[in-house]
Amino acid sequence: MKKIKFFPFYLLSIVPIQLLFILSDITYIIIYKCIKYRRAVVSENLKKAFPEKSDKELREIEKKFYHHFCDIAFESIKTLTMGKKGIQKRFQLQNTELIKDLFEQNKSILLYAAHLGNWEWQAFFPQYLSDHQITAFYQPLSNKYFDELMQIIRGRLGVLCIPSQKGYKTLMKLKAENKLTFNLLIGDQCPAWNSGKYWTDFLHQKTAFLVGADAISKKSDCAVVYPKCTKIKRGVYKTEFILLDSSPKQSEKFSIVEKYSKALEQNIKLQPDLWLWSHKRWKLTA
Incomplete structure (x- = not known):
């Protein structure tokens, strides 16, 4: 039934990736050169983040970003x-022994991720971690058709998609059932x-970060891991797991958010075109 409902997308998905x-x-030509989708936002964000770069360098990153942005969709x-x-x-995954060691210590894991690389392909984690329940916190889309499609894409291999507002309760319920979990959260x-926030220096800006991951990890005592993503070539990504905190209950308030911001900043500087520059990251000012 679902394949009929979403037939155009299933049909497109069987096309060889090189044709996609x-x-x-x-x-890319339509989005970048014709429609000029959010080009002013992207340009402003890049200038703020990289004041040391020339206009030519910034324009090159901008073009690469839009190419990558279109690739992610397909x-x-x-x-x-x-x-x-x-x-x-x-x-491709590196440093998977870190994840195995944490599970052997009876630790659930909070993967503190970002809109970098192809974050939707984190739906492939069950392929590598099949013995553990993998969850993903998400914000439901206003369009119900596309919201259902995204849940199918993310849940096809076994990821349990949880609306963000129910994330903590669901995680604690699974913990009470003695289930080790690997929980994906984009921060x-x-x-x-009007929400809780933590301010820090990030890409030359005073930047506000959500504090949910810090609170959830402390209450659940999940180990916190950052997935450092690099793009090897078109359509091929590598993820290296970096431990941010193995015992959040013992850590200072917001220390996890601070570590996350630094790990993310380094990751962005490595390949700037991989981050989602089209969102208005600096709407708030300190």
Whole structure:
């Protein structure tokens, strides 16, 4: 029934990925050169983040970002039907022994991620961590059709998608059932003006960060890990796990958010075009 409902996307997803990249190139021309989708936002963000770079360098990052942005859309659709061999070829993990060691210590894990690389391909984690329940906190989309599609994409291999407002309660329920969990949380959104926030220096800006991950990890005592992402080539990503905190209950308030901000900043500087520059990250001012 779902395949009928989302037939155009399933049909597109069986197309070889190299042909999808041709469609992505066409989409890039439309989005970047014709529609000029959020180009003013991207340009302003890049100038703020990299004041030391020339206009030529910034424009090059901008173009690479839009190419990557279009690729993500088609790569995400490909998630609907990509098989085991394709996943292993295109989504590579390093330092998996860290994850295994934490699970052997009876620790659940909070993966404190970001809109960097192809975050939608984190839906492939069950391919590598099949013995543990993997959850993903998400904000439901206002369009119910696309919200359901994204849940199918993210949950196809076994990720349990949880609305963010129910994330902590669900995590504690699973803990009470003695289930070790690997929980995906994206933390680089701009907080709402009336929500809890932590201010720090980030990419040359005083930047507000959400504090939910800090609170959740302390209450649940989940170990906190950052997934450092690099793009090896088009359609191929590598993730290295970096431990931010193994015992959050013992840590100072907001220390995890601070560590996360520094890990994310270093990751962005490594390959700037991989971050989501089209969102208004600095709407709030200190």
